[in-house]
Amino acid sequence: MSIVLKEISKSYDGRTVLNNLNLEINQGEYHVLLGPSGGGKTTTLSVMAGLTEQDSGSVSISGRNVSNLSPGERKIGFVFQDHALFPHLTVFDNVAYGLRVRRIKGHEMTGKVEYYLSKVSIEKEKDKFPHQLSGGQKQRVALARALVIEPEILLMDEPMSSLDAITKEKVRDELKSIQQEIGVTTVYVTHDQDEAAFLGDRVSVLNNGRVEQIESPSELFYHPKTEFVARFVGIKNILKVSPVGINNHEATVQINNDGIEHPIRIRVKKYPIFEKRKTIDLCIHPEKVMLKREDQTSDSNMNRIRGKIVKRTNNGNGVMAIVDIGGTTLHAAISSDLKVHENVWVCFALDAAHPLCGKKCRAAETKRRCLKE
Numbered sequence: 001m002s003i004v005l006k007e008i009s010k011s012y013d014g015r016t017v018l019n020n021l022n023l024e025i026n027q028g029e030y031h032v033l034l035g036p037s038g039g040g041k042t043t044t045l046s047v048m049a050g051l052t053e054q055d056s057g058s059v060s061i062s063g064r065n066v067s068n069l070s071p072g073e074r075k076i077g078f079v080f081q082d083h084a085l086f087p088h089l090t091v092f093d094n095v096a097y098g099l100r101v102r103r104i105k106g107h108e109m110t111g112k113v114e115y116y117l118s119k120v121s122i123e124k125e126k127d128k129f130p131h132q133l134s135g136g137q138k139q140r141v142a143l144a145r146a147l148v149i150e151p152e153i154l155l156m157d158e159p160m161s162s163l164d165a166i167t168k169e170k171v172r173d174e175l176k177s178i179q180q181e182i183g184v185t186t187v188y189v190t191h192d193q194d195e196a197a198f199l200g201d202r203v204s205v206l207n208n209g210r211v212e213q214i215e216s217p218s219e220l221f222y223h224p225k226t227e228f229v230a231r232f233v234g235i236k237n238i239l240k241v242s243p244v245g246i247n248n249h250e251a252t253v254q255i256n257n258d259g260i261e262h263p264i265r266i267r268v269k270k271y272p273i274f275e276k277r278k279t280i281d282l283c284i285h286p287e288k289v290m291l292k293r294e295d296q297t298s299d300s301n302m303n304r305i306r307g308k309i310v311k312r313t314n315n316g317n318g319v320m321a322i323v324d325i326g327g328t329t330l331h332a333a334i335s336s337d338l339k340v341h342e343n344v345w346v347c348f349a350l351d352a353a354h355p356l357c358g359k360k361c362r363a364a365e366t367k368r369r370c371l372k373e
């Protein structure tokens with residue numbers, strides 16, 4: 001089932017939450033919605049499900065306008081952000097509820113409930129009541145309850161936010177295989193980029209009640225269109241630059257930094273946008289920035305700049321360093337024992353920098369390489 005939201009607007013007490021939002025989700029797609037807290041993600045899901053009525057615009061499912069249909073008529077499974085389990089029903093009965101409403105009974109009902117309880121590894125708790133469960137267990141019950149009716153569309157609102165890292169990975173793998181097995185069109189809200197990249201066929205980023213960019217994960221993470229999207233997907237290095245020389249394949253750009261007497265220049269792969277704009281935002285992924293004590297290489301494809309380490313952090317995934325290059329800072333993923341205040345060579349390849357303008361201004365070779373990443 002495909003879902004099309006067309007020019008959806010919604011305000012609460014005069015405050016616009018969704019602002020002419022357009023979104024098309026393909027049949028069978030696993031679609032991830034990313035966006036800041038309060039950005040309208042839950043409202044978007046709720047409008048799709050018919051639980052919230054939009055002020056204007058339409059919702060279509062498989063080409064049919066369902067704006068006037070009740071939630072029950074839309075064949076949608078919903079995993080709510082706050083679980084919304086029935087407090088007076090056991091885990092088993094919570095999951096069985098949707099089947100009973102559809103008059104599925106006996107062995108068929110029991111078999112389905114037990115199958116989905118085990119899919120989300122909660123079968124041992126089936127006789128407990130919601131108040132006897134942990135937050136993560138409640139989330140898994142909510143997941144089983146949405147899946148058991150084998151919906152045509154599955155909407156999930158941060159369904160794994162209170163799971164520990166190991167359970168999250170397990171449930172995430174299960175979710176992906178269940179989704180592929182039953183081919184259900186899925187819309188999934190998360191703040192977690194790893195989850196978005198692992199689960200999403202495409203990801204859309206919401207900002208100010210609109211979809212700011214909609215893309216496959218690799219496109220979104222490597223070619224964000226705007227600074228908002230770039231920052232949201234965790235790209236920390238965004239350099240404001242001005243082109244000062246352009247040849248056939250590369251450009252020399254100057255890092256705009258008012259306080260500096262001799263602005264730093266770097267060489268980057270040429271993009272059409274360099275000929276159109278005076279100021280460009282360039283993003284460079286931290287893992288593409290190398291810091292070295294000594295650098296004797298003379299690889300013409302590399303930029304080499306002097307810098308000084310100002311901070312080291314360990315975030316569990318690895319060590320990051322913040323390095324000052326003449327008043328501008330860059331984040332770099334490092335593996336060596338470099339220390340704070342050390343002078344280093346900051347090295348990155350000419351093609352490590354991408355302008356923040358999405359794929360419209362992409363160089364053809366970059367696109368081919370990006371698809372392989």
Ligand SMILES: Nc1ncnc2c1ncn2[C@@H]1O[C@H](COP(=O)(O)OP(=O)(O)OP(=O)(O)O)[C@@H](O)[C@H]1O
Pocket residue numbers: 012013017035036037038039040041042043044081
């Ligand atoms: N029923 C309501 N009445 C009034 N305001 C509401 C209502 N529901 C949502 N809002 C407001 O709409 C805005 C968007 O809320 P929404 O729940 O859609 O955000 P969200 O992107 O899901 O955020 P989060 O990531 O924190 O869950 C918020 O400012 C919220 O306060």
Ligand SMILES: [Mg+2]
Pocket residue numbers: 041042043081157
């Ligand atoms: Mg929400």
